[in-house]
Amino acid sequence: MKVVVFTKQTFDTEAKITLDDQGKINPEGVSLIINPYDEFAVEEALRIKEKTKGEVTVVSMGGPKAQDVLRQALAMGADRAVLITPELEEMDEYTTATILARAVSRMEYDLILGGWRAIDDGSAQVAGRVAEILGLPVVNMVIKLEIDGGRALATREIEGGSEVVEVPLPAVITAQKGLNEPRYPTMKGIMQAKKKPMEKLALSDLGLTAEEVVPKVRALKYFLPSPRAQGKIVPGEPAEAAAALVRLLREEAKVI
Amino acid sequence: MNFDLPEELQDIKRLARDFAVSEVLPTVDADDKAHRFRRDLVEKMGELGFLGCVIPEEYGGNGLGYLALAILAEEIARVHSSLRIIFAANTLGPAITIWRHGSEELKQKYLPGLTSGKLLGCFAMTEPNAGSDVASMKARAVLEGDYYILNGSKMWISLAPVADIALVYAYTDPSQRAKGMSAFIVDMKSEGITVEAITEKLGNWSSPVGTITFENCKVPKENLLGREGQGFAICMQQLDNTRLASAAGAVGVAQACLDAAIEYANTREQFGQPIGRFQMIQDMIAQMCVDIEAARLLTYRAAFLKDKGVPNTLETSMAKLFASEAANKCADYALRIYSAYGYSEEYPVARFFRDAKYYQIVEGTSNIHKLIISQDALGYRKANRSS
Numbered sequence A: 001m002k003v004v005v006f007t008k009q010t011f012d013t014e015a016k017i018t019l020d021d022q023g024k025i026n027p028e029g030v031s032l033i034i035n036p037y038d039e040f041a042v043e044e045a046l047r048i049k050e051k052t053k054g055e056v057t058v059v060s061m062g063g064p065k066a067q068d069v070l071r072q073a074l075a076m077g078a079d080r081a082v083l084i085t086p087e088l089e090e091m092d093e094y095t096t097a098t099i100l101a102r103a104v105s106r107m108e109y110d111l112i113l114g115g116w117r118a119i120d121d122g123s124a125q126v127a128g129r130v131a132e133i134l135g136l137p138v139v140n141m142v143i144k145l146e147i148d149g150g151r152a153l154a155t156r157e158i159e160g161g162s163e164v165v166e167v168p169l170p171a172v173i174t175a176q177k178g179l180n181e182p183r184y185p186t187m188k189g190i191m192q193a194k195k196k197p198m199e200k201l202a203l204s205d206l207g208l209t210a211e212e213v214v215p216k217v218r219a220l221k222y223f224l225p226s227p228r229a230q231g232k233i234v235p236g237e238p239a240e241a242a243a244a245l246v247r248l249l250r251e252e253a254k255v256i
Numbered sequence B: 001m002n003f004d005l006p007e008e009l010q011d012i013k014r015l016a017r018d019f020a021v022s023e024v025l026p027t028v029d030a031d032d033k034a035h036r037f038r039r040d041l042v043e044k045m046g047e048l049g050f051l052g053c054v055i056p057e058e059y060g061g062n063g064l065g066y067l068a069l070a071i072l073a074e075e076i077a078r079v080h081s082s083l084r085i086i087f088a089a090n091t092l093g094p095a096i097t098i099w100r101h102g103s104e105e106l107k108q109k110y111l112p113g114l115t116s117g118k119l120l121g122c123f124a125m126t127e128p129n130a131g132s133d134v135a136s137m138k139a140r141a142v143l144e145g146d147y148y149i150l151n152g153s154k155m156w157i158s159l160a161p162v163a164d165i166a167l168v169y170a171y172t173d174p175s176q177r178a179k180g181m182s183a184f185i186v187d188m189k190s191e192g193i194t195v196e197a198i199t200e201k202l203g204n205w206s207s208p209v210g211t212i213t214f215e216n217c218k219v220p221k222e223n224l225l226g227r228e229g230q231g232f233a234i235c236m237q238q239l240d241n242t243r244l245a246s247a248a249g250a251v252g253v254a255q256a257c258l259d260a261a262i263e264y265a266n267t268r269e270q271f272g273q274p275i276g277r278f279q280m281i282q283d284m285i286a287q288m289c290v291d292i293e294a295a296r297l298l299t300y301r302a303a304f305l306k307d308k309g310v311p312n313t314l315e316t317s318m319a320k321l322f323a324s325e326a327a328n329k330c331a332d333y334a335l336r337i338y339s340a341y342g343y344s345e346e347y348p349v350a351r352f353f354r355d356a357k358y359y360q361i362v363e364g365t366s367n368i369h370k371l372i373i374s375q376d377a378l379g380y381r382k383a384n385r386s387s
């Protein structure tokens, strides 16, 4: 069984996000991690590999630093990695999905896994778009996955319960929290990762041009949540203070 | 000259931090207050290969080296100083010493357990009346047939209350002074061993320490490391190694102090502004930053020399001295910055303050390291000699 996993490098969940003078998200000094939902996908791929004597290829698109997440996946046990560095100024989900779909179409695969969303932009579109381009079924937000011959049985959360769906392979499956508990890489795994193949591709290696992947959506503006305003203490005798508080809630905060 | 950590060491640092934050941090406060030693965490560290850095693969290690070990020890100590002890008690104490001086049978028997964390080790030189003056120890081992009969009592032995095996130093021929000392691997379940825990101590509460009394304890003669009379040299070499883990641990504690101090200085407000805006707080933060950086670089250098396999007693001493003093200065400063809240058990700074003290005492007090360094500089006694 050959499994391809999409892994994105995202900001650390603890990172403090700031904007630069152009109003863009400032990547300086922010520590980067593997998108946690993609980590579930990597873990699931490794479990499938261990059961079926399969092979796991991890694919990431991003800058050269994205190698770090690929090395982590290799250290966890993936067999090979593909790093795509398109070097584009502007990208959207269409851009990403077009490039990833093209990259995967050059590979052999029975299953494509990814996180259901990235914790940074949170659009939850890429896996679905890739499935559409490749003409594959897609199951989102999966919390349990069983592979049986040429089919996948996937359990997904739905409002108020769970649903079990069956799809023929190859298929695209996206991971939700709860699918598994990702392993840590081991020291040995970290050493072995160095020796595993990492293919590096530019846009032109995939036969694509920048014009073909021009984004269809453009972010107009980023802004940070307004800082929490200072609390206010209403002084005075309890009865008076309560009356003053109600007045403030009604007139100033306009919440009652 | 190159100050970049190779990629695999960056990955190891990330892994160690991730492990410490996800597995150790959530319960660190409760564990420490309950004086709980987490054997399960040691085993998890063993499974990931944390304890096998300087042991070759054929014996269950991974050969990643001393620098990898220093990085791991720092990141673990940064979250819980007590847990760091395992890098000394297993890897740099008994394991590497068995690997260097033990027979093939001893290596097969003990190294896989020590590197996987399934076995817990300890090392025992200190006695009630022999601290810095290691050679003044009284423990005796007398060969009778196939066994050495061991008598004596060791004190302040980290992990003694939980250890499966001990690296023990004792005299086989006291008339020869230091040249009559020998080193043994002792099974802690042997008859004639009594262990008593030292339960009331200042810090490192989750790292149990105890007294071991040997009363006609029979040690198989195959458990001698090296030859009779090599014990003191083996001991000095072992200290050279375990000191690296202390230095790294001290850097970790110092870093924890700085992390906490920065967070607090940015949030605590007095006189209408965050206290970090006061120059006197900035002065402390700056000093902490520089001390930690210097301590870490000295520690990395000592590790680097060990990986190169060249004499490094002097550099290791410098790292151990500077890092343990830095940890104490940083703990002091963090406590000043936290002030009353640092004095309270609600924040971890009080724990850092207690735990930092340990590093000035073990594996050569700060004074002993000053002796090693100054005597070398003055030309009285060269520190680095190839062994």
Ligand SMILES: Cc1cc2nc3c(=O)[nH]c(=O)nc-3n(C[C@H](O)[C@H](O)[C@H](O)COP(=O)(O)OP(=O)(O)OC[C@H]3O[C@@H](n4cnc5c(N)ncnc54)[C@H](O)[C@@H]3O)c2cc1C
Binding pocket: B122, B123, B124, B125, B126, B130, B131, B132, B133, B155, B156, B157, B158, B159, B204, B209, B358, B361, B362, B363, B364, B365, B366, B367, B368, B371
């Ligand atoms: C928590 C803890 C864990 C420990 N774990 C272990 C362990 O696992 N195994 C083990 O064998 N030991 C262990 N020890 C013991 C430790 O190694 C000794 O405490 C240390 O070597 C110092 O000995 P001492 O405390 O007896 O001090 P002493 O040697 O009595 O020294 C007292 C004071 O005199 C100073 N001094 C001594 N000699 C000189 C000199 N020549 N010049 C200048 N000043 C000098 C010292 O610096 C110190 O300030 C542990 C100790 C502690 C506290």
